[in-house]
Amino acid sequence: MTESPENLSIAVWRGDDSGGGYEQFDVPARQNQTVLDVVSWIQQHTDPSLTYRFACRVGMCGSCAMMVNGEPRWTCRTHVKTVLKGNRLEVGPLRNLPVIKDLATDMDPFFDKWVASEGAHHPTRTRHDPIAPVDPTEGNRVEANEGIECINCAVCYSACDTVTGNPDYLGPAALQRAWTLFNDTKDANRGAILDAVSGSGGCHNCHSQGSCSHYCPNELNPMKAIAGLKRASATRFFRRSS
Amino acid sequence: MIRHAHRSHGLWLAFILHRLSGVALALFLPVHFYVLSLALTEPARLDGFLNWTDRPLVKAAEFGLVFLLAVHIFGGLRLMALEFLPWPSRQKSFAAGAVALALFLSGGFLLSAM
Numbered sequence: 132m133t134e135s136p137e138n139l140s141i142a143v144w145r146g147d148d149s150g151g152g153y154e155q156f157d158v159p160a161r162q163n164q165t166v167l168d169v170v171s172w173i174q175q176h177t178d179p180s181l182t183y184r185f186a187c188r189v190g191m192c193g194s195c196a197m198m199v200n201g202e203p204r205w206t207c208r209t210h211v212k213t214v215l216k217g218n219r220l221e222v223g224p225l226r227n228l229p230v231i232k233d234l235a236t237d238m239d240p241f242f243d244k245w246v247a248s249e250g251a252h253h254p255t256r257t258r259h260d261p262i263a264p265v266d267p268t269e270g271n272r273v274e275a276n277e278g279i280e281c282i283n284c285a286v287c288y289s290a291c292d293t294v295t296g297n298p299d300y301l302g303p304a305a306l307q308r309a310w311t312l313f314n315d316t317k318d319a320n321r322g323a324i325l326d327a328v329s330g331s332g333g334c335h336n337c338h339s340q341g342s343c344s345h346y347c348p349n350e351l352n353p354m355k356a357i358a359g360l361k362r363a364s365a366t367r368f369f370r371r372s373s
Numbered sequence: 374m375i376r377h378a379h380r381s382h383g384l385w386l387a388f389i390l391h392r393l394s395g396v397a398l399a400l401f402l403p404v405h406f407y408v409l410s411l412a413l414t415e416p417a418r419l420d421g422f423l424n425w426t427d428r429p430l431v432k433a434a435e436f437g438l439v440f441l442l443a444v445h446i447f448g449g450l451r452l453m454a455l456e457f458l459p460w461p462s463r464q465k466s467f468a469a470g471a472v473a474l475a476l477f478l479s480g481g482f483l484l485s486a487m
Binding site: 200201202203221226289290292338339340341342344345346354355358359361362365 | 375376377378379380382383384385388452455456457460464
């Protein structure tokens with residue numbers, strides 16, 4: 132890999148939940164480098180105390196998401212040259228989540244909401260029964276398939292201003308998970324899913340700003356899933372009322 | 374810190390346009406109903422006010438009002454379609470279409486008022 136002469140000027144957020152600010156670092160520019168490479172270079176060569184989180188480096192594990200120039204991104208698959216402004220870059224922790232230290236956020240609220248939205252399968256069979264056949268072309272299955280590539284990176288959660296305004300809002304990822312299970316014909320308690328997502332903090336809080344779908348690194352469409360939940364819960368409400 | 378960069382995309386702008394037009398219309402409506410009530414209480418004052426609204430600057434302001442009303446209607450129809458009809462994939466195009474229709478209507482109003 133060849134090194135270009137100039138350095139990149141990287142502002143990295145340092146601090147914890149009680150506060151912090153941006154600190155400047157100079158990092159050698161290379162022809163090919165990701166934002167995660169830049170953060171790793173700082174940690175390995177300049178300041179070993181810099182805290183951040185990553186695992187797979189190939190866009191599968193969903194652990195390295197950060198705010199890059201004010202936008203949530205998966206840093207292992209974001210090339211520096213696509214986001215550089217001049218030779219400057221600003222890297223911060225994800226929005227809408229408590230900061231543990233520097234670039235590492237506490238993901239507990241994010242995953243707690245997956246549980247709160249009934250994001251767990253309700254089985255119809257035991258492990259002793261034969262496996263239920265699944266028709267991949269059937270309508271509900273097609274709908275469910277659209278959401279199953281979620282890697283839990285919390286980019287959508289971090290992009291969502293409704294989460295910012297209402298910390299109890301379940302958020303795009305958890306609601307998309309609920310919609311995926313709602314469309315799973317093998318799920319035994321679809322009513323419980325609708326109960327979980329249609330109350331306070333549920334799908335009807337969504338203002339359809341579309342940031343979740345705009346920023347999803349896997350190009351999933353949580354806004355569509357949330358619209359599906361709104362439609363399903365509204366339909367159930369009117370059927371019950373009539 | 375680069376604040377609010379995550380908001381610079383079409384559907385977020387459609388959201389804020391819908392919100393701001395709604396707030397502006399909510400502020401306008403009480404004034405609108407008050408002026409209408411003058412027809413019953415003080416007809417002469419209403420006539421004076423209507424003559425005042427013939428000024429070009431007021432017509433231009435009315436263009437703004439018609440735009441706000443139209444963009445709120447079409448934006449609202451888009452949101453209701455998004456939530457209650459089978460999902461159409463071109464949401465950004467629909468949002469842009471709502472603004473275009475609103476500009477068409479309010480522009481037509483301005484041309485006929487001039």
